[in-house]
Amino acid sequence: MTAWGESSHATGPSTGSGRVKTARPAPIVLNSSAVAIRAPPRRVTEADARRVPAAMHPRGRTGRARRSVPGRATDGPYDAPMRPTALLLDYAGVMTEDMWASVGGFCVRHGIAPERLAGAYRPGADFYELSVELECGRVSVEDFEPRLAAVLGLDDHTDLVQRLVGGLGVEPRMVEVVAAARAAGVRTVLLSNSWGEAMYAPEVRALCDAEVLSGRVGIRKPSPEIYAMAVEAAGVAASDCVFVDDQEVNLPPARALGITAVHHTDADATVAELRRLLHL
Numbered sequence: 001m002t003a004w005g006e007s008s009h010a011t012g013p014s015t016g017s018g019r020v021k022t023a024r025p026a027p028i029v030l031n032s033s034a035v036a037i038r039a040p041p042r043r044v045t046e047a048d049a050r051r052v053p054a055a056m057h058p059r060g061r062t063g064r065a066r067r068s069v070p071g072r073a074t075d076g077p078y079d080a081p082m083r084p085t086a087l088l089l090d091y092a093g094v095m096t097e098d099m100w101a102s103v104g105g106f107c108v109r110h111g112i113a114p115e116r117l118a119g120a121y122r123p124g125a126d127f128y129e130l131s132v133e134l135e136c137g138r139v140s141v142e143d144f145e146p147r148l149a150a151v152l153g154l155d156d157h158t159d160l161v162q163r164l165v166g167g168l169g170v171e172p173r174m175v176e177v178v179a180a181a182r183a184a185g186v187r188t189v190l191l192s193n194s195w196g197e198a199m200y201a202p203e204v205r206a207l208c209d210a211e212v213l214s215g216r217v218g219i220r221k222p223s224p225e226i227y228a229m230a231v232e233a234a235g236v237a238a239s240d241c242v243f244v245d246d247q248e249v250n251l252p253p254a255r256a257l258g259i260t261a262v263h264h265t266d267a268d269a270t271v272a273e274l275r276r277l278l279h280l
Contacts, residue, residue: 083279084260086234086241087181088227091192093246094264095175095204096168106164112152120151127151134195137215141196165199173267178207180280191230191243193220210234221250227257242277244270 092099104114120127130147133139141161148164149157182188190200190208194215205211210233214220217229231238238258245251251261260277264270274280 082240084186084240084242084277086187086189086231086236087178087274087278088189088191088230088234088241088243088254088259089178089208090221090245090247090250090264091190091194091200091204092165092168094171094244094270095178095190096170096201098246099165099168102168103164107152110152110154112154116153117151131195132220135193135214135220136218138218141198144195161195162198165195168199168201170201170204171267173271175203175207177271177274177280181274181278182207182209184278184280186278187234187236189230189234191221191226221245221247222253224253224256227254227259231257231259242274244274 089095096102100118103117106112107114107117119125121131122128127147130139130144134141134144145157145160148160149155154160178188187210188208190205190211190213192200192211192213194200194213196215197213210230212226212230212233214226217226219226219229221227227243228238230243231241234241241259242262243251243254243259244262244264245254246264248263251263254261262270262273262277
């Protein structure tokens with residue numbers, strides 16, 4: 001993380017004109033290799049700004065402030081965008097194939113109309129509310145599976161959740177870009193509404209520095225608290241985080257905290273956006 005400090009200005013003796021001389025701050029030596037930070041330049045006035053080409057203006061042509069890139073030398077206010085330092089990732093449908101496509105495939109294999117589950121899994125329906133309880137860890141997978149079997153019209157509920165979602169195929173393009181981000185020093189956090197921990201592929205978990213799973217913490221997306229937990233797990237400021245999720249309803253609470261949120265609809269598009277945001 002970047003440590004932020006405050007600069008102070010010493011004042012010298014008065015001149016004969018009554019003005020006070022301002023002492024120029026001495027360079028601050030950070031370590032034995034004598035790396036120094038120069039005193040900040042004077043404040044840019046409106047007149048100065050009018051003389052600066054638009055492409056070099058601190059707010060550019062769009063009027064949006066730009067931030068400095070960690071590790072890149074800057075001179076004055078004309079800084080490049082700063083790279084985020086943490087990546088928060090949904091699991092099913094982002095790091096894997098679409099969850100409901102997998103569930104639909106299960107239904108087809110067992111002669112179940114996919115609409116049967118879709119109809120039961122709607123806000124306000126009893127089964128949906130039971131699913132929320134499962135995701136928040138208030139109902140065990142073992143207690144949930146008989147109810148799920150009843151919704152699907154199945155007699156055998158043994159390991160039903162794992163049979164339903166445990167076979168989600170990992171998305172190799174997302175795995176590749178997350179691995180590249182981590183290799184570049186970006187912290188990675190898995191932020192997921194969970195149907196038990198057996199659903200998570202080991203190769204995805206191995207890519208993550210931390211996990212915030214709803215069943216563990218007792219809160220699910222889109223509750224704002226779980227995003228704050230993920231930011232804390234990342235160990236950076238919310239404004240230094242990028243969050244990827246395939247459910248649009250989960251994005252506004254992240255943005256409200258200052259997190260950059262990416263709506264995942266296609267792996268190629270998300271990979272391109274992450275490479276742009278993270279300077280990969």
